[in-house]
Amino acid sequence: MNDPRAFLRRLFDAAIAAAQPSRCVPPHLPDARQIRGRLLVIGAGKASAEMALAVESAWADSASRLGGLVVTRYGHGAPCRHIEIVEAAHPVPDAAGLAAAQRLLQLVAGLGPEDFVLCLISGGGSALLPLPLPGLALDDEQALARALLKSGATINEMNCVRRHLSAIKGGRLAAACHPARVLTLAISDVPGDDPVNIASGPTVADPTTCADALALARRYGIELAPHVRDVLQSGRGESVKPGDPRLARAAIKLIATPYRSLEAAAAVARAAGVRPMILGDSLEGEAKDVGKVLAAIARSAATHGQPLAAPCVLLCGGETTVTVRGSGRGGRNAEFALSLALGLDGLPKVWALAADTDGVDGTEEVAGAIVAPDTLARAWRQGIRPADSLANNDGHGLFEALGDQVITGATRTNVNDFRAILIA
Numbered sequence: 060m061n062d063p064r065a066f067l068r069r070l071f072d073a074a075i076a077a078a079q080p081s082r083c084v085p086p087h088l089p090d091a092r093q094i095r096g097r098l099l100v101i102g103a104g105k106a107s108a109e110m111a112l113a114v115e116s117a118w119a120d121s122a123s124r125l126g127g128l129v130v131t132r133y134g135h136g137a138p139c140r141h142i143e144i145v146e147a148a149h150p151v152p153d154a155a156g157l158a159a160a161q162r163l164l165q166l167v168a169g170l171g172p173e174d175f176v177l178c179l180i181s182g183g184g185s186a187l188l189p190l191p192l193p194g195l196a197l198d199d200e201q202a203l204a205r206a207l208l209k210s211g212a213t214i215n216e217m218n219c220v221r222r223h224l225s226a227i228k229g230g231r232l233a234a235a236c237h238p239a240r241v242l243t244l245a246i247s248d249v250p251g252d253d254p255v256n257i258a259s260g261p262t263v264a265d266p267t268t269c270a271d272a273l274a275l276a277r278r279y280g281i282e283l284a285p286h287v288r289d290v291l292q293s294g295r296g297e298s299v300k301p302g303d304p305r306l307a308r309a310a311i312k313l314i315a316t317p318y319r320s321l322e323a324a325a326a327v328a329r330a331a332g333v334r335p336m337i338l339g340d341s342l343e344g345e346a347k348d349v350g351k352v353l354a355a356i357a358r359s360a361a362t363h364g365q366p367l368a369a370p371c372v373l374l375c376g377g378e379t380t381v382t383v384r385g386s387g388r389g390g391r392n393a394e395f396a397l398s399l400a401l402g403l404d405g406l407p408k409v410w411a412l413a414a415d416t417d418g419v420d421g422t423e424e425v426a427g428a429i430v431a432p433d434t435l436a437r438a439w440r441q442g443i444r445p446a447d448s449l450a451n452n453d454g455h456g457l458f459e460a461l462g463d464q465v466i467t468g469a470t471r472t473n474v475n476d477f478r479a480i481l482i483a
Contacts, residue, residue, distance in 0.1 A: 063481050064429055066331065067412035070324040070372070070479050071426075071465070075416050077323035078246060078315040078472040080106055084113035087244055087312050088177075091121035096173030096239070100127035100142045101163050101232075103188045104181030104258055105417045106246050108137035108144045109471035111179060115139055128166060129179055130159040130187045132419075135469045150422065151204045152189035157197050160190035160227050167232070170239035172308075178232070178241060182248025182417065182473035184258025185218055190227040192296055199287050200224070210279040211382035213343050214249055218259040220281075222298050223272040223291055225259065229298025230306060233262035237305040246315040248417075248475045250341030250377045254311050264306055265298035272296070316340070317376035317474045320416065324374055324479065333481070334371040340475075342377035346391045347398040347449060349379050353480060354402025357409055360482045369408070373480040381421075387453025390420035392427035392476055397454040399480070400434040401445055407432050411480040414465045417473035420455070426465045427476075428458035437461050 076082070091098055098121060100114055107129040118125060125141040132149040147156030167176060189200045203224065207217045222229035233241050241262055249256040254263045269291040276283055276291075283291075290296040299306060318340040325335035338356075342349055357373060359365050367373075379391045392413040403409055414420065414427025438445050441460055448457040458464050 063410040063483060067410060067429065067479050067481060070327055071412055071414055071477055073323045073327045074320035074474070074477050075470050075472060077320045078416065078474045080110040080113040080472060083246070083314040084110050084244060085117045087314050088114065088117050089242070091118045094175045096171060096175060098124045098126070098175055099166065100125065100129065100177045100179065101166060102129040102179030103184035104179070104246070104473065105132050105135050105149070105183040106181035106472040107131050107179045108135055108139065110181065110244065111139050111142040111144065112137040114177065114179070115141055128159065128162060130156060132183055132187065135471055137471065147187050149183045149186040150208060151201055152186045152197065154197065156187050156189045160188045163232065164227060164235055167236045170236055172238045174239040176236045176239050176241045178243040178262050180243055180258045180261065181246040182257065182475065184261070185221050185228065188227050188258070188261065190225055192224060192226050192290055194286060194290060195224060199284065206281045209383040210281055211345065211380050212275065212279045213380055214378045215251070215253070215256045216275050218256045219267045220272045220275055222259045222265055222267070223269045223296035224287065228259035228261050229265040230260060230263055230303065231299055233309040234299050234303065234305040238308065241309040243309070243311040244314050245311055246472060246474060247313050247317065248473045250343055252313055252316050254313070262309055263311055264301040264303060266301055269294050269296050315472070315474055320474045320477065321374050321376055328372050332370070334367050336367050336371065336373055338373055338375040340376040342375050342379070344379060346379035346381050346394040350395045350398025351402045353478070354399050357403060357480045357482060358406060361406055361409055369482045371482050375478050376475050378475050381452060383452055385451030385453060387448065387451040388423060388455035389452050390423055390425065390455045392420045393454025393458055394449065394452060395478070396428040396430050397445060397449050397457060400430045401449065403430070405432055405435055408483040409480065410483070411478070412465060413476065413478045415476050416470060418467040418470045423455050425455060426467045428454065428465060429463045431463070434461065434463065
């Protein structure tokens with residue numbers, strides 16, 4: 060392997076390319092010319108603007124009938140001509156997201172059975188569509204988002220709590236579209252690919268309950284203000300359930316998933332003569348713990364040829380969590396990578412890349428980091444103690460100092476975290 064870093068970056072780029080909206084949206088679109096009513100495009104997520112651009116291109120012949128609004132993260136917009144693009148904050152929501160959510164509900168009000176709503180959903184939509192239930196305010200959603208992000212809860216658990224305090228998530232957006240036909244095209248960023256957890260499921264029925272949300276808040280020690288707790292305890296936050304007739308004409312298609320992106324990376328590895336093994340697309344848990352486990356697996360491959368003999372690459376996806384105890388710059392992929400480096404302890408001929416496919420790891424405009432056999436040695440030479448950096452949740456600080464950050468800019472898609480460990 061002449062350049063392990065370049066090889067790992069090719070794998071990551073292949074994973075991102077497999078989930079690009081220009082590739083995965085058009086095959087799932089109906090023929091707009093056969094739709095007699097309104098053509099309304101709505102949606103939210105880090106990939107939603109690029110998805111909207113793909114729709115405009117595919118439906119160019121029906122452009123005069125096309126309209127709508129999607130909301131995406133700041134810096135993730137696209138030059139659409141007929142579908143309005145609004146940018147808002149992520150991962151903590153802001154007033155721009157609130158205004159966009161209010162406008163979405165106004166747009167779908169009064170639709171008829173001949174009308175067609177295309178909903179474009181991708182990861183990040185939970186924060187980008189903040190619309191508190193009556194009696195709650197944006198401040199409540201912001202405080203909840205901050206608490207959840209620090210709690211160590213999984214993304215699916217976070218979204219369960221969010222759904223039951225929202226006026227637009229948990230099937231409520233699709234219910235508002237009734238009796239129009241609704242087709243949701245979703246790019247999955249969640250472990251398990253359950254549609255109810257992608258952007259907190261604004262167009263799908265939710266089998267979880269307010270009691271579930273309360274139990275999760277207790278489990279993770281999340282302090283809820285009395286008026287917020289009352290929404291859950293009273294059942295006023297109950298979401299739209301399976302079998303609700305308002306969702307009878309709502310359908311959803313998963314057009315890109317983490318596993319498909321891992322398969323794309325595996326194909327690139329095979330073409331380079333490196334045997335790939337996909338360990339899974341839904342690995343969860345504390346980032347530092349997952350790093351330790353994968354370091355042990357990589358060590359086994361390097362020393363015993365199990366589960367694969369070198370040259371090989373171990374691939375996996377999912378979304379780890381970080382229980383924040385330090386004051387560092389965080390990032391679950393940076394935290395995983397640092398823990399992995401400590402577990403490998405300078406093991407020769409082992410490199411790794413861990414990054415988020417949306418190009419943003421935590422709140423940093425950095426996708427992730429690369430680990431090399433000399434990562435720890437270079438850190439020590441600069442006076443950085445890697446174990447202290449991990450304890451302080453400061454993976455980004457360490458990898459920035461080493462020049463080993465992975466920076467992509469906005470990829471305008473999102474199929475969760477990508478991890479590749481090369482044993483050369």
